[in-house]
Amino acid sequence: xxxxxxxxxxxxxxxxxxxxxxxxxxxxxxxxxxxxxxxxxxxxxxxxxxxxxxxxxxxxxxxxxxxxxxxxxxxxxxxxxxxxxxxxxxxxxxxxxxxxxxxxxxxxxxxxxxxxxxxxxxxxxxxxxxxxxxxxxxxxxxxxxxxxxxxxxxxxxxxxxxxxxxxxxxxxxxxxxxxxxxxxxxxxxxxxxxxxxxxxxxxxxxxxxxxxxxxxxxxxxxxxxxxxxxxxxxxxxxxxxxxxxxxxxxxxxxxxxxxxxxxxxxxxxxxxxxxxxxxxxxxxxxxxxxxxxxxxxxxxxxxxxxxxxxxxxxxxxxxxxxxxxxxxxxxxxxxxxxxxxxxxxxxxxxxxxxxxxxxxxxxxxxxxxxxxxxx
Amino acid sequence: xxxxxxxxxxxxxxxxxxxxxxxxxxxxxxxxxxxxxxxxxxxxxxxxxxxxxxxxxxxxxxxxxxxxxxxxxxxxxxxxxxxxxxxxxxxxxxxxxxxxxxxxxxxxxxxxxxxxxxxxxxxxxxxxxxxxxxxxxxxxxxxxxxxxxxxxxxxxxxxxxxxxxxxxxxxxxxxxxxxxxxxxxxxxxxx
Numbered sequence: 052x053x054x055x056x057x058x059x060x061x062x063x064x065x066x067x068x069x070x071x072x073x074x075x076x077x078x079x080x081x082x083x084x085x086x087x088x089x090x091x092x093x094x095x096x097x098x099x100x101x102x103x104x105x106x107x108x109x110x111x112x113x114x115x116x117x118x119x120x121x122x123x124x125x126x127x128x129x130x131x132x133x134x135x136x137x138x139x140x141x142x143x144x145x146x147x148x149x150x151x152x153x154x155x156x157x158x159x160x161x162x163x164x165x166x167x168x169x170x171x172x173x174x175x176x177x178x179x180x181x182x183x184x185x186x187x188x189x190x191x192x193x194x195x196x197x198x199x200x201x202x203x204x205x206x207x208x209x210x211x212x213x214x215x216x217x218x219x220x221x222x223x224x225x226x227x228x229x230x231x232x233x234x235x236x237x238x239x240x241x242x243x244x245x246x247x248x249x250x251x252x253x254x255x256x257x258x259x260x261x262x263x264x265x266x267x268x269x270x271x272x273x274x275x276x277x278x279x280x281x282x283x284x285x286x287x288x289x290x291x292x293x294x295x296x297x298x299x300x301x302x303x304x305x306x307x308x309x310x311x312x313x314x315x316x317x318x319x320x321x322x323x324x325x326x327x328x329x330x331x332x333x334x335x336x337x338x339x340x341x342x343x344x345x346x347x348x349x350x351x352x353x354x355x356x357x358x359x360x361x362x363x364x365x366x367x368x369x370x371x372x373x374x375x376x377x378x379x380x381x382x383x384x385x386x387x388x389x390x391x392x393x394x395x396x397x398x399x400x401x402x403x404x405x406x407x408x409x410x411x412x413x414x415x416x417x418x419x420x421x422x423x424x425x426x
Numbered sequence: 427x428x429x430x431x432x433x434x435x436x437x438x439x440x441x442x443x444x445x446x447x448x449x450x451x452x453x454x455x456x457x458x459x460x461x462x463x464x465x466x467x468x469x470x471x472x473x474x475x476x477x478x479x480x481x482x483x484x485x486x487x488x489x490x491x492x493x494x495x496x497x498x499x500x501x502x503x504x505x506x507x508x509x510x511x512x513x514x515x516x517x518x519x520x521x522x523x524x525x526x527x528x529x530x531x532x533x534x535x536x537x538x539x540x541x542x543x544x545x546x547x548x549x550x551x552x553x554x555x556x557x558x559x560x561x562x563x564x565x566x567x568x569x570x571x572x573x574x575x576x577x578x579x580x581x582x583x584x585x586x587x588x589x590x591x592x593x594x595x596x597x598x599x600x601x602x603x604x605x606x607x608x609x610x611x612x613x614x615x616x617x
Contacts, residue, residue, distance in 0.1 A: 415566055
């Protein structure tokens with residue numbers, strides 16, 4: 052799965068899909084360009100660069116995106132503590148077993164209808180697809196019920212039309228389940244190991260899913276082609292893409308990958324905001340496995356969130372896919388109250404490309420040479 | 427709010443330096459504050475501790491080079507490799523002392539000393555032409571030829587009254603940088 056492991060140096064192929072980070076990074080330093088003839092003092096004074104480095108050590112926007120803030124304990128009182136203990140007992144010994152039963156029931160109902168439908172209706176594809184869609188939506192509802200999901204949907208529900216793609220911000224894999232219970236989307240996902248992978252290859256296959264492997268750069272082109280083919284097909288389920296490419300903590304959005312925005316179709320943004328009142332739905336894949344994450348959700352009071360289906364957007368004349376991606380990211384961030392940061396989510400897994408450092412070196416070199424000429 | 431927790435004195439071998447899962451006690455904070463000569467307020471030290479624990483992902487009590495490089499803003503900095511040499515295997519107390527050069531409460535002298543230490547890679551109290559050239563190379567990369575770099579450095583050195591063979595000491599740095607409006611401050615976010 053997403054192993055922290057060793058960071059690999061970013062290969063140039065990984066850059067293909069990424070927007071130009073220079074366009075988004077704070078341009079140069081905020082310090083005024085020094086003027087006047089170049090002196091020894093100017094060469095020895097490395098304080099601006101050092102300040103930037105120290106600033107990054109003390110706090111940086113990238114790490115903030117993946118920080119799961121532990122909730123303030125409210126049980127620090129003589130009478131609040133027993134109340135909290137009582138709550139724990141209810142959650143673990145009443146709610147949790149009840150939820151497990153609900154989920155098991157859901158699985159039984161689902162499998163006992165899905166498997167027959169899948170094998171018996173082989174010839175009647177249209178009917179089979181329709182039934183499978185309904186069943187998947189039903190199964191997802193069972194999942195949502197198993198965490199007592201309180202989801203408010205705003206905006207017009209997605210419709211099944213060709214040449215459209217749905218994009219949403221990403222906080223956890225449950226984003227997919229929450230959206231799927233309303234509409235059976237086809238989705239593009241990283242292939243996971245374990246039981247999740249099994250689910251992916253059997254059930255999700257029926258709604259039409261596209262797999263990719265994050266670590267395989269060549270995979271990118273194959274995936275891009277699959278996306279394009281899927282979107283063109285009139286019968287395929289609407290495609291849901293999470294352009295951030297990784298789970299973010301629902302306070303920030305990282306840069307959107309332009310892949311979803313150069314498919315030559317309408318992009319329908321979806322904004323998801325979780326209310327952390329009972330549980331933090333952010334799946335910190337570095338800290339816990341998906342199973343642990345689900346168990347945490349199932350032993351909390353509820354998962355509360357808002358989903359906004361926003362106005363579909365198309366590429367404006369003269370707009371590049373990257374600008375389009377940023378425009379949509381802006382819409383989603385504003386709607387869900389998230390802050391935008393100029394970082395690529397994949398920096399979680401790879402070092403930044405050397406060209407960012409080179410840009411800084413270039414601007415320093417040019418400034419130095421310029422001042423050398425001054426009198 | 428400082429929570430009472432198992433108090434591990436900073437002088438204890440298994441202290442917070444080696445076991446970052448514990449919380450800071452008031453005693454720990456005061457000791458760190460002493461060590462960095464009151465460059466940071468107690469609240470700032472608590473914030474820095476949270477940051478230290480966040481960066482020290484494997485909880486070993488030291489932030490490894492790779493862990494620093496997971497911060498993209500730091501990794502793209504031209505001087506990151508030189509800084510990493512100074513940051514290598516710092517425990518929390520030393521980490522705060524390292525950052526104290528960037529506190530607004532600290533005199534200009536200390537900031538200049540920090541810059542000097544960064545140049546003086548072999549730690550012998552003398553900065554040579556070679557040292558200065560190394561830093562200049564980090565800052566300019568491939569965008570200036572080595573020859574041109576040497577020329578520029580030689581020229582500004584001579585204009586300042588030094589030669590290519592001069593070995594600068596701290597007092598030289600103070601003289602050169604002391605009158606400049608050197609600004610080297612970082613704000614520690616306090617919740």
